Amino acid sequence: MTDWTQSRMELPPIRPLGWCLAGLRGIALAVVTYGCLAVFLLLRLVERPLHGMNRPWTPHITQFVCRMAVRIMGFGYQVTGQPMAQRGAIVANHVGWLDIFALNAADRIYFVSKDDVAGWPMIGILARATGTMFIERKATEAKAHQAMMEERLRAGHRLLFFPEGTSTDAIRVLPFKTPLFQAFFSHGLDRVLHVQPVTAVYHAPPGADPRFYGWWADMSFASHLLRVLATPRQGRIEVIFHPPVPVDAFANRKELAAYCERVIRASHPLAAPA
Template structure:
């Protein structure tokens, strides 16, 4: 996470029922996630030599795990609109680690993530195995990363990235950064690629702070995960797929980023003013 901050949210204390839920849900999540990881690796042994960079089978395993995870944690979950049929990428607002489950459950995608995520305990190995593309924050790596994105897109991967560049409190959409959009304006990709904006909305449990599922500032992953697992009655998550737009309909990356930001923010019923 970045140092973007807002007023702190008080994290609820975990009671006896909460600890029981943590044990039950945590065990079920671990069994499903790491059990399917073994299946994933076995399938990948066949998939890689046959198809190379393309992955026609394993994304279905990832999607199944993420749908199961949302069910295990007790979330209400709904999807409006449809993932695009065209080749291209998805951009979405970013709330936190839960977006991994929320967005993978809705579509078979490959995340573009900051390189430090690769070293996170537990999550890092899952991200690497499932094809996450890691990017560095160094400007000197920009051209290399742009080429990586081009290669993945040409292989038919549906890349998903968060132009805000950081997780948020869930009720705000931050201004979109434009560098990653540049990959779609090189070597003719703009003539064949589409971008689909997606709005993700987390509704807090009844009576809770609207920012309940937000993960920002100095919140630790462990504490936030514990809070979510211990919640008796979860809220719900909505995923809104907006119509995809052709990249060549925009003059440059700034126009494309501004369009996506406006669409996502306008559709978010909880979002505050820009910035």
């Protein structure tokens, strides 16, 4: 079987119009993002002593920035279904860094992310400020991660994580890993929490490779960002919220993970076999 992670896309060179677009969009993104970050941090100075781990105000700023980012980059954007009203978490398929904007534009959430994201240019400082939970991809840290998730869930944070454990080429859903699901079955949380599967679909620009927005293998963040910003006519992003399910409807983490994977894979119109 061919290893999809080794496959490559043939992309045309960026034309002068693309370079101009990349510059204009990049400037607009920076102004909106870091201007709002300053407001965010000032508001957090008041929010934190009053509400502790709860953040009733600042997630609205994060959502505003992400909605503006989607518009600035020129995407068509569609949301189907509704974010759940119940306490709990969200699981979604993972395409790449664009998920940060696409999913946060649709709902006020906190991401669970691998720890190296904290060091990314631009994205890292935003992730830290907005309450992203960073984890290491080590089996020995599983118990610690579960405890961290449990603390955040008890504080009312709506966590979103990617059970595939890696970004993809946008046309497949990889098998879900189960360790993080264990946090939902700890100390009675299964009786009060719900989990909502969400499918993120990236439709490529007209005539482009269906994997155009995918981010995998050794692709660099900077080059991928430049390519997206330089695209004159973007494709569209579709975010599908599926009905939430109570955790205690499942016997264990493996059953819950399998259900979420099945729902997300079945609703993904571009999905190819993993």
